[in-house]
Amino acid sequence: MTVTTAAPTFARALQQLDGVILGKSTPVRLALTCLLAGGHLLIEDMPGVGKTTLAYALAATLGLHFGRVQFTSDLLPADLIGVSIFERDAGTFRFHPGPVFTQLLLADELNRATPRTQSALLEAMEERQVSVDGETRPLPAPFFVIATQNPAAHHGTFPLPEAQLDRFLLTVTLGYPDPRAERELLLSGGRRAAAQALQAAVTPDELDAARREVNAVHVSGALIDYVQLLVKATRDSTHFSAGLSPRAALGLVAASRAWAWLDGRASVWPDDVKAVFPALATHRLPNRASGLPDPDAVARLMAGVPLP
DSSP: OBOOSSHHHHHHHHHHHHTTSTTOHHHHHHHHHHHHTTOOEEEEOOTTSSHHHHHHHHHHHHTOOEEEEEOOTTOOHHHHHEEEEEETTTTEEEEEEOTTSSSEEEEETGGGSOHHHHHHHHHHHHHSEEEETTEEEEOOSSOEEEEEEOOTTSTTOOOOOHHHHTTOSEEEOOOOOOHHHHHHHHHHTOSHHHHHTOOOOSOHHHHHHHHHHHHHSBOOHHHHHHHHHHHHHHHHOSSBSSOOOHHHHHHHHHHHHHHHHHTTBSBOOHHHHHHHHHHHHGGGOBBTTTOSBOHHHHHHHHHTSOOO
């Protein structure tokens, strides 16, 4: 059985994104997978490798309202979610929404903000709403956070707490471009302007239809067995500080559905789980000794778990 409604449109959207984010087809597809699965994306990499350009390109290609916040050590929660200001003429307080009230929020250099400001994103990411002055305000739909963070060894960074890391469905790295892609970047003067000039390749109705279809992708009992074996292996391992949470296990199934759907299939295969597992697990499984992500250990764990 194949998916035939919105999947071809998203195949064209991927082609458009690949034309801007050169030589990074896997991270680009993982980013789109994350959105379709209803999660949020964390990009950890060196400055200047295209993290912000990817966010711009995704927003433009999907026709989403875009907002950007540059996280710094003096950023306050109110700078992000908004504040109520007393208006003398009206004699009442009026809420002025912050930049979080958008569809695609780029939280740039998230780990340069203090833990207090980082935590202001938690409710927004989990509940798609914010609470200010005792009133709950819903965020636009879809609401998708792309957060970037510099490597932890860089000066002026604060570690993201485990509760916040667990809210990010997937983590990707872009890395340096290969020589061919870098040459094209140098000849073109960069891809930021090209990303901002992209036309929407997906309508809001097509995006809604795609998310419904992703949720309907079939997951067999044997596939769930495989997911449980992977999750159990992370919890039994002595290499990691802690295993994957139930939230992570649910996210693994959702991301696998989206990955399969982008291939035009209406059922999940084990290869779909393998494709998304490193991006889902690495940021959640710090090395017990160093406290840092250990992608090689995650790859070895996955390779050691047989299919049921």
